[in-house]
Amino acid sequence: MITVQEAHALISKAVHVLSAEEISLHVAQGRVIAEDIRADFALPRFDNAAMDGFAVQWADIRDARERRPVTLRVNGEIPAGAPADIVVEPGSCVQIMTGAHMPEGADTVVAYEQTSGFGGETVDIFKPPAANANVRYAGEEVKPGDLLMRKGMRLTPAELGVLAAFGRSHVQVFQRPSIGIVTVGDELREPGQRLDGAAIYNSNRYSLESCALSAGAVVAGSWHAPDQPDAIAEILGEALAKSDLLMTAGGISTGEYDYIQRLLTGLGVRQQFWKVAHKPGKPLFFGDTPEGKLVFGLPGNPVSALVCFLEYIMPALSAMQDGSYHGKIDAVLAEPFPADRKRYRFLFGRVWQKDGGLFCLVSDKTESHMLTSLVGSNCLIEAPAAAEPLPAGSVVTCNLLPWSTLHE
């Protein structure tokens, strides 16, 4: 059995970064950029007005007062987007709109609320702003050549807005990892089917599909196989051919019907490890293929499968897109954590903010078949093996669920 750290190292070594493709910004939400983005030009690109008002020479209006306004000649108007082809000379000004190019000669914009208003041949200025006020200067936000985004960043409203602000209609992104999901077990029925005898519903198929989608991956397909080696082998072969990353759930332990490890290696999957000293999820299998596909044999217990997804597959999916996934934070245990005596332990729970600190609590359902322990959880809490429970007040690591927030 290997340690959690050793398992991470073996997975990292096997990851290959996916190739890139160019896509339109319209469909780029959530994708990961495959290029460093530098500014082609300055932002703002030119000096422009930050207020609707009048572009003036500050020296002309510095002494303006409510009772002793300064009157300036209005030489014309520059709306946003129009050429700034009027020169502001002493004693004159230009009516200007927010975002419009500053005219030559002007150094300050007076907001129209401090004036007698728009539309006249002259305007009275009642109150001077500070010198150079209300002007947005070229390059004050971004200089040409500045690094705006690094390869590996996920495209959110912020990045998409910035790409558009620099005129990029398309962007290089990594291909989305395609994930195949195979569940096995004669006892499993699909939701909607009738339950008979000792049958149970197939929940892993749905929770794992949701995990894949939450990670921004594409579900290449999901298959269910009965406990028959030939049928499983055929499905594994098909699923492997269609995926960059295959996850199976169930049949990975050492039971009478646990064929997955043998069948995967029989299909040419190179075993990197099988069994990790963590709880739950001990029988986790990981291998890769000569073409660089990754294969995770997850335990069938629903909580174990999800723990393995969050701890190992999430970071692998991110690394396949040259990113580093990191949802881990430290929090103070509000109640003791039932550490395992031999294995590193993961338990679902809740983390919350109070009085400027972060606190956490494990779910009261702690067994690996208790899927309902996830409902209402917003994190996975982890702690190394220890002879005694970790006392309340200890600081532990919490992995925020990628589909959750601190407030859920």
Ligand SMILES: Nc1nc2c(c(=O)[nH]1)N[C@H]1C(S)=C(S)[C@@H](COP(=O)(O)OP(=O)(O)OC[C@H]3O[C@@H](n4cnc5c(N)ncnc54)[C@H](O)[C@@H]3O)O[C@H]1N2
């Ligand atoms: N003698 C031993 N027995 C077990 C060991 C062991 O070391 N020695 N390990 C236990 C641990 S730990 C785990 S975890 C499980 C893992 O077993 P498998 O990966 O082979 O999973 P299965 O036996 O197929 O199923 C386990 C459990 O999960 C239920 N299951 C399976 N698939 C689904 C699904 N798609 N949806 C919902 N539930 C599913 C299945 O019915 C079983 O109850 O082995 C222990 N045993």
Ligand code: MOO
């Ligand atoms: O280690 Mo298994 O995943 O608990 O039940």
